[in-house]
Amino acid sequence: MKKYLVTGGAGFIGRNFISYLFKKYDRAVKVINLDKLTYAGNPDNMLEFKDRPEFEFVKGDICDAALVEKIMPGIDIVVNFAAESHVDRSIGSPDDFIKTDIFGAFVLLEAARKNNVEKFIQISTDEVYGSIIKGSFKETDTLEPSSPYSASKAGADRLAYSYFVTFQLPVIITRCSNNFGPFQYPEKLISLFVTNAIENKTLPIYGKGENVRDWIYVLDHCDAIDFLIQAGENGQIYNIGGGNERTNLEITDLILETLNKPAGLKKYVGDRPGHDFRYSVDTEKLRRLGWTPKHEFTEAMEETIEWYNQNSWWWKKIKSGDFLKYYKQQYQTEL
Ligand code: NAD
Ligand code: DAU
Numbered sequence: 001m002k003k004y005l006v007t008g009g010a011g012f013i014g015r016n017f018i019s020y021l022f023k024k025y026d027r028a029v030k031v032i033n034l035d036k037l038t039y040a041g042n043p044d045n046m047l048e049f050k051d052r053p054e055f056e057f058v059k060g061d062i063c064d065a066a067l068v069e070k071i072m073p074g075i076d077i078v079v080n081f082a083a084e085s086h087v088d089r090s091i092g093s094p095d096d097f098i099k100t101d102i103f104g105a106f107v108l109l110e111a112a113r114k115n116n117v118e119k120f121i122q123i124s125t126d127e128v129y130g131s132i133i134k135g136s137f138k139e140t141d142t143l144e145p146s147s148p149y150s151a152s153k154a155g156a157d158r159l160a161y162s163y164f165v166t167f168q169l170p171v172i173i174t175r176c177s178n179n180f181g182p183f184q185y186p187e188k189l190i191s192l193f194v195t196n197a198i199e200n201k202t203l204p205i206y207g208k209g210e211n212v213r214d215w216i217y218v219l220d221h222c223d224a225i226d227f228l229i230q231a232g233e234n235g236q237i238y239n240i241g242g243g244n245e246r247t248n249l250e251i252t253d254l255i256l257e258t259l260n261k262p263a264g265l266k267k268y269v270g271d272r273p274g275h276d277f278r279y280s281v282d283t284e285k286l287r288r289l290g291w292t293p294k295h296e297f298t299e300a301m302e303e304t305i306e307w308y309n310q311n312s313w314w315w316k317k318i319k320s321g322d323f324l325k326y327y328k329q330q331y332q333t334e335l
Contacts, residue, residue, distance in 0.1 A: 001028055002028070005072065010046055010057075011041055011045070012218065016183065016219060017225060020219060031054060033056070038084070061104070063103050069111050077121070083100055083152075090147050091148065091273055105159055113167050129145075165235070174238050181217055182218070190215075190251060193251070196265075206271050207271035209247060209252065211247065212279070213248070220293040227291045231291075242293050
């Protein structure tokens with residue numbers, strides 16, 4: 001019986017990871033989810049597993065050392081997803097990114113060190129490398145993060161590594177590309193555009209829409225993390241990617257075609273300041289260990305779009321109140 005501390009498990013990837021763990025290991029795992037329930041944390045995301053005896057939810061902040069030290073004894077595996085995760089918000093108000101993404105990671109690392117945890121997975125991101133025009137970044141490449149978000153994540157990434165070198169804490173760092181799938185807060189490209197298109201609202205494309213991201217289905221990301229907990233080497237960094245590079249315009253057209261909506265919904269808006277042109281990671285190191293993504297991109301996109309179609313109760317609740325204020329400020333228009 002392994003006991004996991006998952007942080008940020010009321011958010012998009014964290015909740016999918018907990019769901020993945022229970023589906024795969026059923027009663028052989030215990031999971032504590034420590035989540036502050038920021039705007040991105042959602043109790044609805046835990047409905048599927050909240051009543052399981054193997055699950056416990058603790059509402060709290062990873063920056064709260066007293067709380068983290070209370071939870072950590074007996075934990076075998078820490079998976080740190082908790083973060084402020086949206087680049088646009090990091091441009092408007094970076095404070096919480098610095099606090100949660102860096103200081104919060106430090107608090108978790110300290111408590112993990114004192115309690116001799118078996119494994120500490122720091123969920124970093126491909127954004128720490130910065131943009132690349134041609135080719136793909138290897139784990140050994142220099143970090144050149146360009147937004148307050150990616151710079152904060154780079155800080156936590158390197159801090160986690162320092163705990164391996166200095167204290168021999170069994171840390172593994174993952175740098176994954178852009179995720180898509182169910183339960184993604186509808187401020188990110190795919191979740192925002194799908195839900196806007198369903199409601200016949202415009203899709204705000206930054207700049208010319210030529211920026212490129214490598215998309216991975218969220219359950220493939222979860223599967224790769226689980227694989228690395230079993231097979232990864234301590235102190236190592238692993239890139240994770242789907243191998244599905246698309247321009248934002250290609251993603252937009254795919255969403256409109258799948259939903260049978262008119263091209264007239266596309267609306268070109270001002271560009272994101274410091275907008276990274278392309279992310280691309282070389283995943284050879286992970287593939288050599290024996291892992292590959294299991295979901296085909298177009299099929300996973302169709303399933304994802306269908307999920308948002310079937311679960312408007314979930315995103316309509318979110319796209320009200322504060323979200324409308326955020327949208328107006330971000331896009332200079334009413335939703
Ligand atoms: P998300 O914004 O959907 O969820 C973040 C969760 O963290 C929320 O539930 C929020 O309440 C919680 N949280 C925030 N601050 C906290 C704090 N101080 N204490 C406790 N909980 C707190 O994010 P996501 O898209 O699920 O991303 C999860 C992780 O994966 C992040 O670390 C992100 O940097 C990383 N990542 C994301 C992607 C992606 O495409 N979404 C890709 C690579 C890496
Ligand atoms: O690469 C991994 C990263 O992917 C994660 O670390 C981040 O947590 C996650 O938010 C994501 O960052 P991006 O900035 O790449 O994702 P986002 O969905 O915000 O934007 C994807 C692309 O779409 C980017 O080029 C900006 C563009 N975009 C985004 C939004 C929200 C638009 O054109 N219009 C929009 O309204």
